[in-house]
Amino acid sequence: MSDVMAEHEAHAEQLERRVYVGLREDNLDPRHVVALACELLDRSHCTDAVLEVVERSPAEVSPAEMTALARRILDDTGFEPGFDLAPERLEVLRTALRIVARDLHTRGIDGAPEIEVLEDWFPVGAGVRLADGERLDWGGPILPNMCDDPAMALTSLATMIQESLLERTWRVWPVCPRHDLCVHGSERGGAAVWWCAGDGGHLLAPVGELSRVLGRRRGG
Template sequence: MSNAVARYEAVAEPLMRKVHPGLRQGSLAPQDVVALACELLDRFHGGDAVLERVEPNPALVPPVETTALARRILDDAGFDPGFDLAPERWETLRAALRVVAHDLPTRGVEGEPSIEILEDSFPVAAAVRRADGERLNRGGLILPETGDDPAVAATALATLIQESLLERTWQVWPVCPGHDLGVHASVRDGTAVWWCAGDGGHALAPVGALARVLGRGRPR
């Protein structure tokens, strides 16, 4: 590990992990923002937000400007709070998986899938398992930012499960009965739907509501 990387992990990252909760809780400490800006400047992350925070006298910067600059500094540095600093992401993924699970009986898959955090992965991510314990990981793991939007979360989980089942069985699912085409999960007008490309494209059903169109399949 290089000295620069070691210093980043020892100094800059802990500072970002202090600034982010301060932003969320309305308890941002200006000195932490200044320290973070100086540290990033030392590491040649001299973006506009960093320079704006380092150059003026901290005592003269209004709190509202400090808050805005702190957000920009974190964005410029590519900081991601993961699941631990943004636990609502995890709850969004869990809720989305419960929605997607309503569609699995149409494929003949019984039992509730589960989702778990893989603390040892880098970056930390989530994985899905079938009720029988098999991990469904076709297309990769679920990153924390997927939980920032419920529709995106449902679409990502539906896609992961769909592709994993396809790899396992070599059978397309779901299929639009009107066009005999495989459909895919997509966000349309802010809603997660199963989208068919037939006749210019149409929503077959919302994710979680396939049974209304396809009924239940036989167990596989």
């Protein structure tokens, strides 16, 4: 990507962020919407919403119409707010980690893990930092848009932790005691569970409740 293109990308992203914040805080500045539409038009991103904003005088567009057009433009560009703009997504992930952390005791891992925003990834996502300092992010971080649904966030986080521990130790966890098979995080009926494929598939335990089945172990 040339320096000019990179500059345009950065400018468009800055405008998208301003428009998003304006929508979120109910303080939308029409000038930011017009500027974003013009920037997108210059890049041949000619959606109906972009053309309508560019072709109409802002004074003729009611606040409600401008809000609707701004939302359509952000939808058209696929803009996704990160954890910094949508901190509630990060809170969903932290809540999910408190649940998954209860299962780590069955693997002999103690201490309170923390969510760590990974600024060195693109797009920026989140991983987990264990109490011993180990960072778990195998398979890529948890992205902000994965945290809109608590069950999805919990399932994704459990899977990432499981795969990261396997990569770190080459020890399978969790294991179904009945079938001696590795179980996997899965979303079933709107809930995050540990699912075993044995005998056609069955629930081992909800995520966060492994200790009821496997007990607590010592030593990582």
